[in-house]
Amino acid sequence: MAAIEVRDLVKTFGETKAVRGISFSVEEGEFFGLLGPNGAGKTTTIRMMTGVLRPDSGSVSVLGMDMRKRSLEAKEKMGVIPEVGNVYPDLSGRENLELMARYYGLPRKLREDRAERTLKELGLAERGDDPVKKYSKGMRQRISIGCAMIHEPPLLFLDEPTEGLDVQSRRMILEKVKQLNKNGSTVVLTTHNIEEASRLCQRVCIINKGQVLVIDSPERLRATFEKVQSVEVSFDRKVDCSIFSSESCVAKAEEAGDKLRIYTSDPDLVIERIMAIKEEKGLRIISMATLGPTLEDVFVKLTEEKT
Amino acid sequence: MNYRIITKGVLVTARKDVRIYYRKAPVFIFGLILPTFLFFAFFVGRDLDVAKYFPGFLAMSLFFTASSVGPLIIPWEKQQGTFERLLTLPVNIPILVTGDTLAGAGFGLIISTIVLLFGAAFLPLTFPLATILALPVLFILGNICFAALGVLLSSPAGRVPANIMMLAALVRFPLIFISGIFIPLSELPPEARWITYFSPLTYLVDGLNAVMGQVNVFPIALDALVLSAFTAGFLVLASWTLQRKALKGL
Numbered sequence: 001m002a003a004i005e006v007r008d009l010v011k012t013f014g015e016t017k018a019v020r021g022i023s024f025s026v027e028e029g030e031f032f033g034l035l036g037p038n039g040a041g042k043t044t045t046i047r048m049m050t051g052v053l054r055p056d057s058g059s060v061s062v063l064g065m066d067m068r069k070r071s072l073e074a075k076e077k078m079g080v081i082p083e084v085g086n087v088y089p090d091l092s093g094r095e096n097l098e099l100m101a102r103y104y105g106l107p108r109k110l111r112e113d114r115a116e117r118t119l120k121e122l123g124l125a126e127r128g129d130d131p132v133k134k135y136s137k138g139m140r141q142r143i144s145i146g147c148a149m150i151h152e153p154p155l156l157f158l159d160e161p162t163e164g165l166d167v168q169s170r171r172m173i174l175e176k177v178k179q180l181n182k183n184g185s186t187v188v189l190t191t192h193n194i195e196e197a198s199r200l201c202q203r204v205c206i207i208n209k210g211q212v213l214v215i216d217s218p219e220r221l222r223a224t225f226e227k228v229q230s231v232e233v234s235f236d237r238k239v240d241c242s243i244f245s246s247e248s249c250v251a252k253a254e255e256a257g258d259k260l261r262i263y264t265s266d267p268d269l270v271i272e273r274i275m276a277i278k279e280e281k282g283l284r285i286i287s288m289a290t291l292g293p294t295l296e297d298v299f300v301k302l303t304e305e306k307t
Numbered sequence: 308m309n310y311r312i313i314t315k316g317v318l319v320t321a322r323k324d325v326r327i328y329y330r331k332a333p334v335f336i337f338g339l340i341l342p343t344f345l346f347f348a349f350f351v352g353r354d355l356d357v358a359k360y361f362p363g364f365l366a367m368s369l370f371f372t373a374s375s376v377g378p379l380i381i382p383w384e385k386q387q388g389t390f391e392r393l394l395t396l397p398v399n400i401p402i403l404v405t406g407d408t409l410a411g412a413g414f415g416l417i418i419s420t421i422v423l424l425f426g427a428a429f430l431p432l433t434f435p436l437a438t439i440l441a442l443p444v445l446f447i448l449g450n451i452c453f454a455a456l457g458v459l460l461s462s463p464a465g466r467v468p469a470n471i472m473m474l475a476a477l478v479r480f481p482l483i484f485i486s487g488i489f490i491p492l493s494e495l496p497p498e499a500r501w502i503t504y505f506s507p508l509t510y511l512v513d514g515l516n517a518v519m520g521q522v523n524v525f526p527i528a529l530d531a532l533v534l535s536a537f538t539a540g541f542l543v544l545a546s547w548t549l550q551r552k553a554l555k556g557l
Contacts, residue, residue, distance in 0.1 A: 047554075051394070051399075052391060052394040052395055053554070072313070072316075072397050073312065075398075078395070082394075082395055086387055086389050088387070090327050091327065095326075102315075103316070103396040104396075105311075105312075
């Protein structure tokens, strides 16, 4: 059974069509990514999937429950980290966790045990009784994640969960989400951090302007766009990327830190040209590598092609 | 309809509101300090029959306290960024509205009970046996009704609590002047009385007048019925408005 079935979702705000007939399904236990540029309709889609917004038309079924008819029961089985999903600053971390556990109907003893355990897992055991208003942004976000997971839901929605976080908090949160997915929970992640999606998700759905562009595994998407390969090279001194721009075998050349990245459909020919230029200019190569297309390349290409 | 989830949602929401919002400054200012000042402004230094005006004052303090929590909750939640999380929990808008109303009613009930006990202890009040049983009914109905009014006032809100607190003051002040608090209903000329019929506070003042042996205009049962109708109307309207404005300010 699919954990989520989304069929022909449409949502309009005034004159703006935010979502224009999106359909996809997410399998049970899957780690599914929803990718798109800002304003693509990711958050609106996730809000309709989690019952925050009612679609104008179309349907959402969650764990076999129609969100129009059985949204309360469906919501009991979900954990959601909304885009704007803070916790209560007047309450302590522990009180926030216990409050959410109450909403999910956990009995008292279980509430207390889960809150204690979650605080430990999130590295907040010592600060658990401090009011959240005294926490750093990373600590608040950790509590926010804890609130969504306190009832160990079979389905988890994460809307940009690591946006603007420090490295330590980001790692901790992603580890916790991965662990939950490993234990059988279905996870839906919206992000514009393509590397994160590529590392975590079994399938990604790329949406733009309220429409699905493609749904596939990150690896297969890369393979589809094999022609978007690149050669990355660094020389012993600075070389302007424009010297490659006139080459017919080069699609695009750009600086990437102290390296040059040259996009091509024929890496062999580009390497030959690099060697020729090296001889011509008396350069030394520090490093050189051929790279397949990243998910970012796929994303950019798709969103460029279909706009 | 899943009554277990609905009941749990209402009670947990009310508990959350009690824990967080009872201690907020605007609740104290608009719920306690303001009616106290009004009382002093009206009664002190004037040769008034306090027992005659006490039902009106009690109704006014109940009205202010019960309707002081509701206007704060939704804009405060939106401002803090907690409202969207609430919407993702196993609750819906009517559950949130009912929970917020219950929290407001609880605050009003506590404070107005203290005022009543104070009045009963120190003022020459009489409670006719025939109507005394109506007192808890009117108290509970009045508190729920005005708490629901408070929630209704905040239902179209964005994320600035101060805007709604001002709007709430703009609505509440005129109501106390057209509800028979400062001029008893029975003393109003018939041509001026019709306007008081539009205020829910009128029916609480009238009911409390009956319970405390003062002159009432309507039967107590009618007062209770009209208060119930206003309550239902406020709850439905608040849910409908909030449903449409839920994402405003997010």
